Amino acid sequence: NFRNLFFPAIGILPRSAKYFIFSSRWANILPDNRANPPLASFTFNNPQAFIPLFENACFKTQTLILESIQFDSSSVSVKSPCFVRFSRLPNNPSIMRTTTPNNDDIGKLIGFTGTVIRMGANKLLETRRLYRCSKCSGTIETNVDFEQYNLIPKPTICTATSEYCEGKYFSQIQFESENDMSHCIDYQEIKVQEQPNKLIVGSIPKSISVILKDDLVDVAKSGDNVTIIGFTIRRWGSLVSGQRPDISLCLVANNIIVHNNYQSFLSVSPEMRSFFISHRNRYRHDPIKGRDVIVSSVCPQIFGLYVVKLAVLLVLIGGVGKDDPSGLKVRGETHLLLVGDPGTAKSQFLNYAAQLSPRSVLTTGVGTTSAGLTVAAVRDGGEWMLEAGALVLADRGVCCIDEFSSIKESEKIAVHEAMEQQSVSGMLINLNARCSVLAATNPKGKYDTEQSIMVNVALGSPLLSRFDLILVLLDTYDREWDKRVSNFILDEELKLGEVDDKTSQLALNGTPTKNKSKATQLQGSSFSPTLSRRIDRDSDINTNTGSLGSYLNQTQAREGSVKDTKFTFDQLQQYIMWVKSQYNPTPTKDSEKILTRYYQLQRKNDSNNSSRTTIRLLESLIRISQAHARLMANTKVTIQDAVVTVFLFEASRNSSSSSTQQSLLNIFSESEISFDTLHSGFPENPGLDYRKYEKMILKKLDLESLTG
Incomplete structure (x- = not known):
């Protein structure tokens, strides 16, 4: 069985390779585990014994294959050391789990899925030492003990020969070759935390240290979702007479699989896909009405707020990112800032979005530091480790920040790079922070519509320009x-x-x-x-x-x-997952004309806030239109998507404008019904309502020829 499994890998392995790594599913190595339960039970309960046996068999198989089949010796050689990695274990709740292992799992082979929250430095660890007995001059080799925090114990009795030796004094000696580094390995420790969305409500996520060796070092970074396959050990602190020992659990990794793509967070069942397709077909003659059914499912316990619910849903769906061949990356994640008086449901939207996203972090700006938002260097067990902050932990998800304006001015600078470049850079490492930011804040005192948004919320223009949409919710009297x-x-x-x-x-x-x-x-x-x-x-x-x-x-x-x-909560969550994984819409020429013309008018308007009319505005228009196309399950950004995008930006401007400074196109002042972001209810006839705004927007943009 080993010969058949290893043969394809032998021929392609270069001679210069440092390791021979063989990764396989459990069923490939033990295909008869059902027919031989004792063997399967032994392998799961004694991984420290059987993994070396597998690796030894792998080494011998290399030799047999090379001896029986002629290979070019200049390009292929027997590799040592040889590691066997398990890529998948049986899908059994007692083996593959989302909770940290406990004392019952000591010495057993398990799989644990979680998020890396701390990452130690990569270092060289000595695993063996040679000692010479002063009595018989025999040589004794001692190995590292991971259960005693990598201590290599000094021998107390002589075991160099089979005969009894009374030697009690031993001196350390060097290995035969000074350049022989076989007694040292690459070593790293990380800390992995349970995923909050996999726990019951009210549970506090627990974490466990994980030991990475050899080729597994530097595979994962802080913020990564990973599956660790390995066995559990106890680690004993320093033993002091008369005191209780400090004992902790630790995972020794056999393999680590990184899950950073959004598709790995949640699976969409075939039945649910059929339901979504039937929903789209049902409203094919009135797609806006079908869209509003989905939008109304967002925060159903909150009445109205049609525009806010649509904006939150588009932020969760996001646009399409782009990686330029030159190395330039354009983010697809969208950011939304909710500014409003107390009691306008801002925090409710943040809580709901955090629950709806498979990967999310909910935090507050009160007392938040730049290290808490990005990454911090902490001292743990005598060494420095990098601990991921909120933006890094929310990678490929959404980071919800309440009381955003309460962040200190000196700490806000740390958010700039994470929001635009989608990364956190430092002197030692760069970490991904590819998340959408959904923030909420109260105005500084009573909101003054005669002043700019920058003055009302006390946020600088560099930070405000990074938000794709800013919605102001003013609690005005409306009987x-x-x-x-x-x-x-x-x-x-x-x-x-x-x-x-x-x-x-x-x-x-x-x-x-x-x-x-x-x-x-x-x-x-x-x-x-x-x-x-x-x-x-x-x-x-x-x-x-x-x-x-x-x-x-x-x-x-x-x-x-x-x-x-x-839609129910689960249906809405899976619908977002479905459209994000299935649709990457690209703009059409007609939609490009609408977005470009609107951007040009924004730039031309002298009364507009210059901090909001940079090139980032055009990128925001593209992202929001792509998100709406995804929401509509379209492969192209249509005129409809572009018109809705302009509508949202006009609503954003109208919500923060004074009576003398209306939105750029004045579509709300000319409509029959007054518009208010906070008091926006769902239209009784969505299709008719859309066509009315489409006609006005295209007329204002001088693009009436695009009217269908």
Whole structure:
């Protein structure tokens, strides 16, 4: 079996290779593990014994292959040392896990998936020493003990010969060749933390140290999502008489697999793909209405805020990044800043976005330092290690920062590179920070519409220009809007109370209480506003024998034909994953004309804030239009995507403008209905509403010929 597995690798391995690394799935090495359970059990429970046996077999197999088949000796040679790496273990919860190993896993082969939060320096570790007995002059070799923090113990008795020796004094001697470095290995320690999105609510992520040796050194960086395959050991601190020993667990890695691509975070089932395609086909004659069904699924517990929900969803989806052949990288991640009065749901959007993204970090600007946002050098166990900050840990995800303006001025500079270049650079290492930034802040005092956004939030123009969208939420008095919001909140409380009352009644009559959680989930996601009122008066339900969960499902199905059903949380999360992995839209000529013309008008407008009209504005327009094309499941950025992008930027400008300084195109002042970002509800006829704004925008841009 080894001969067949190693043969393809032998012929292509160059003579100059430092190691011979053989990586394979578990089933390839032990294909008969089901037929031979004792062998499989032995290998999993004694990896420190069987891995050296595999590596020795690998070395011998090289020799046999080279002896039996003629190879060019100038290009191929037997490699030593030879390492066997396991790339995949059986998909068993007791073997492959997302929680840190415990004391029951000591000495067992397991797989652990987590995030690298600390990274130690790469150093040379001595693994063997030679000692000479002063009595018999015999040579004794001692090996490093990883369980005693890499201590190489000095021999206490002579074992140089099979005969008994009374020698008790030993002196260290050198190896035969001064240039022989076979007793030293590359060594590095990292710390891996559990992924918060894989834990139950309320759990605090735990971490564990991981030992990397030889070719595994420097494979992962801080912020990387990794799977560690290895075995667990105990590590003992310094032993002091009369005191309890300091014991910790540690993983000795056999292999490390880095998962940095977004697709590895979440898998989309074939059934869910079919559901998304059917949703798109259902609204193919009115795609804006189908889009609004998805947008309304964002923060369903918050009433209205149509523009904010659309902007948050586009930030989570993001644009398409570009790597220029010359080495220049253009980010595809989008950034959003929410500025508003207290009580305008800014923090709610941040919390929801953090839960919706498979990889996210939620932090606050109060007391935040540049090291906490980027990377910090910390001392651990007598050596310095690099600890990843919020922006690095959110790589390929979203970093939500509340109270953004509370970050000290000296600390804000550290955010500049991470937001634009998507990296954190230092004297020792460069780390990736390819994340979207969703920030929220309160204005400095009462928001003054006569002043610029820069004055109101006390943020510099270099930082503001890095945000693709800035939305201002002003809590102005609007009697009709306040009434609608109050009714929505009271109706939600009424639904929750009635569902709980009905569930309690069913429980008293013998219905299992597990239906309560199911009913609560329904009312929190796509539960119809009138459904709770109908529970009491509907004659179909029998509280003695019926199930509230089945009743809710039946009633919801009946109302689904009347009212469009929102996406559930899981459906929305997987939809974002699906469009990000399947669609990389490119602009069409017509969409380029719209975005270019709008950018030119922004540059031409003297009254506009110069800090927002740099070339970054054009890049932001492209990213937002690509994100909207992804949301619409399009392979091209169409006129529709470009018009919606201009609409969002006009809404952004209108929300922060005074009555004398409206948005650039004045589309809201000329529309029949006044527009307010905070008081923006979902249109009753999305398609008609879009066509109205499209006509006005193209007319203002002098591109009426593009009207369909």
